[in-house]
Amino acid sequence: MAGRTGEPVRARADSDAPPAPPAHDRPTAAGVASVYRDVLGLDGCAEDESFFRLGGDSFHAARALAVLARRHGVRLPLAEMYRDSSPAAVAGGLRALMDRPRPRRSITSLARRRRTWFPLSLSQESFYAMDRATGGAGLFNNVGRLTLRGDIDPTALRQALADAVRRQPALRTVFGEEDGRAVQRFTEQDAPRIDTCDLRTHNGAALLRRHIREQHLRGFDLHAEPPVRFVLARTADREWTLLTAVHHIVFDGMSQSLLLDEIARAYAHRVGAAPECAAPDFTYADFAYWQRDTLRGDRLEEHLHGLAEAVRHTPSPIVGDGGLGEGYTSRIRPFGVDDAVVRKLRHRASLHDTTVFVGLVAAVLEFAARRAGGTRQLVAVQAANRGLPGTEDVIGCFSNTLYVSGDARPSSDPEERLAKTRDDVARALRHEEMPLDHALGLLAGRGTGTACRPQIGFALQPPRHQARELPGGVLEAEYLLQRGDTVDPTTFPLVLELFAEPGGLSGVSHHRLAVWPDGAFEEAERQLTSAFAYMTST
Template sequence: MSQSPTAPPQARPADPPAPREEIAARIAALFDDVLDRAGCGPEDQFFQLGGDSLTGMRMLARVHEEFDVRIQVADLYHHNTPLALADRLVELRAQPDTWQRSLASTTRRRRGKPFPLALGQEGFYAIEQVTRGAGFFNSVLLIQLVGDVDVTALTGAVEDLVRRQTQLRVVFCEEDGLPGQRIVDQPPEITRLDLRGRGAQALRRLTQMEYLRGFDLHAKPAVRFTIARTADDTYALVLAVHHIVFDAMSQEILLDELAHAYRSRVGEERARPPLRTDYLDFAEWQRDVLCGERLERHLDALSQTLSEPAARIAPGEPTSRFTARIDDLEIPPDTVNGLDRLAMAHGSTLFLVLFTAVAEFAQRRTGQRRQVVTVQTANRSRPGSEQIVGCFSNMLCVGVDVDPAGTMAESLARTQASLGRALAHEEMPFDHALALLEQRGWDPVAAGHMPQLGFTLQQGSDDQIDLPGCTMRAEAVLQEAENFDPTSFPLVVELGAGQGRLVGKTHHLLDMWPGDSFPVARDELLSTIASFARAGGAAPTTP
């Protein structure tokens, strides 16, 4: 029922806007806090002070808390001093774009109605309908707790985690021919095992079985928990989860949520309140805003990036088979030191240095200056998303001009500019954009314009979390040797950074790398990375 408006109370005049110098001083204090340092000045560069991708995400969240203005990752690359960020904040103040729970979302929750999928979930759902839960998109996390473990508190912590994170308690459905997702309000199913006396192989078999065992997305939530006792003082929590509800940053969030819930269950912390927004709100917001002129800008940018045939990095012919081999990849410590020094010297990041090296590797192999490399982005610049488990991550195509005769400063500057342009389109799901372009009559896959190389760098979190009476360690369990990878490019390089190490995997399509061609390419990649480290002042070991 509508009501007649009443006269509002007399509001006091709004405070005048703070001058840019005052805003810059507050941002400098945030730099110090996030980077755990002191004395940041107005012209100091965030990345030159030691910032990286992970601390950059924290900085975005802190700026939003302090100023109630949302900035994007691209803003931090282009405006990476307190003064430059102050100018950008002043510019953005007149452009509010908040993500809040809508009235429609609240109504759906009350009535138990399904929510739409986020656009990034649609591809996973479609493949699942074809493969019928074959487990191609499983992630497995092995969490080991050692010491005086309170298994009752651990079980309760898992329940609290699922209660707070709605993506861990949704099932997928179809209504009126359209896929959706519905919240299931029931406690998680937790399998309990006793593996004492059966050796490390028993736990390894368990994690590999969880990797291969698929999900029926229509029947149960896309997550499984197993608590296995492996020794008198050791428990293993094995978590298997489908990528449709999970991404790389979700792992860090999940571990933080689990640790806090455990402390709460043993009485050392207060329980966290429910989240004000969740992934289902994001899915609705995404569909509301990715339309019209905003959508066209994203599609035009991708069309331009993929406008030319891709330079073929692998010697074999393109294949419709997706059998990939996964191999370990580790960068020697002295090389890592040189890369870190190079990033610091140029006010850059380890990610940007490695991306530039990967692009140069591709140029050396193909002989072409223009390269298009895909990167995985967190896509979590929305306020509140840094607390939510869900499939936010997105793939970006970055077109970069590689000049083999250019200086290191020029190469890094070109890469930074290219990444900045690409990050302006971070919110547009890559697979959805490709589908829309195909509907309009242009298929970059069939035309041979798709990127040949993907690169990912994950910032590692703390290896160990101290809990009351015990410690918790977590590691992602990876598939071994050959596997079916329906999203693979001819070559994907994945690295994780932490404690001075760079360790990861390479994925390469077997049919496109005959004979010993891939080991040769792998050595070329390591040699290119080593040459960048030498530019940073290291004397690294080359392969």
């Protein structure tokens, strides 16, 4: 394959090896404690203090680990923080990693970036296959509504969108096929497509709803256009609404906040209130190559062995006979957990040196146990998978699905349920870097674990509502969820998606109509709410 300049890309010979990486300071407990203080905004942190008891959650933990990875040149898996999150333990884990021999790379990042096409990440392959199978339908669109109020300069805003797309190459990706395999490349387009309209009319609200619905339904031609589009609407004299639609193949939950940061910083620069930001050194191409370089040999076998153990027992069905039924139509309904329950659950989780996410998974397992019984249950959970240094600032498809295998017998003690789930989640997080669909495909080829699929999917996402200060105004963002009936390509009878909000957790449930008889899901909803309340009971 030729590079951008027409020169062939070659592997480095030993005599042309890159220089040794720079020496990094040895981690100390005091140094880790200082990172905790910065990330959590604290005045102090003892060397034996639990990160989670200090108020940290999985999002803060990932940020702290990213800072430590840049500082010390090694990354500690998030699973290790679930075992012991004290600064002393984390520093010890980092030192142990620094003492291990490091693998060499056969091709430098610079050489790789010269390639016109580069492979899909393993995480992207499933989305690409489903997109092809559905004819590019809008099943994987992430839609956001950004409201900008104040003295907004529309020309500067358009320029800021172009800057954001230029800084984040994933937003200007196009896909293709070469030698029978899917590939992708970053285009050099000058500016993204931005449709504009004026909705300062008596039926402006209805027209805006129509635009939102179109962004949900209209798919992308991944071979012909970048997987992002914008609609900029004037909705009042001092108000603009920006609709964003991005395909999941280049966008995950953490990318939502990153896109807001990019737009706000670029806008401030374009109106002369801030300096221009340099583009991140790390790109999604680096991640795709790293993933394929890394997930092989003994490391791959370790992940496959762990997943095979997780799916060894078939979970009992939570509804009907557990079959998929006919059709892929799911009904989306609002679902929430009120603030009082969340506060109690967060407190109980901190006493067990863990996060509210683990408490929520424990509640989902308790719900499954009450519905199905049995000995083991599987819950598919979403993980950020941004442990590799550099990924924390990059828009892209990094998130991964993990199988949490837990006790499926109803518990008489919520403390015991939480403690067991903490261990179950930590065990699953050992495989955060392994794309699940890719692993299942490899196991199927070996005749292992093909029929053992979870009954429930669960995701805890960043807040749906966020705000950024702008020169002369404010940006308020909401990522929009669909309601009603929709086509869902997943196989789970039930998916629960929750977002952190000031008043608790709010989100939606998706239940497959083919497997829930009329009225059956209403009872399941009550049981699910009861399971969350149970996890805070004494």
